[in-house]
Amino acid sequence: MITDLHRGAAFLLYQTTLLFGILAMPIALFARRLGLTLPVRSLIESAERTYERADGHRGHR
Structure with missing residues (x-):
């Protein structure tokens, strides 16, 4: 859930x-x-890299 919140933010x-x-x-x-x-x-x-890093963690639950 925190990962989803981080990715959404x-x-x-x-x-x-x-x-x-x-x-x-x-x-x-x-x-x-x-x-x-x-x-x-x-x-x-910078914002794009941050989002891509957060979205990349989606598969690591």
Whole structure:
């Protein structure tokens, strides 16, 4: 049950991070014009790795 809760929380984090990335796109594009970069990609990749690790433990009950 804890594993299911952990996997669900990781999935929610991943989906929320994707939504944040989509919503932040106009801001990121504007920031890029100013020569700045936002770490949105690394946030999404980190959340994806967390979810994949949590989902990988599904078979280890």
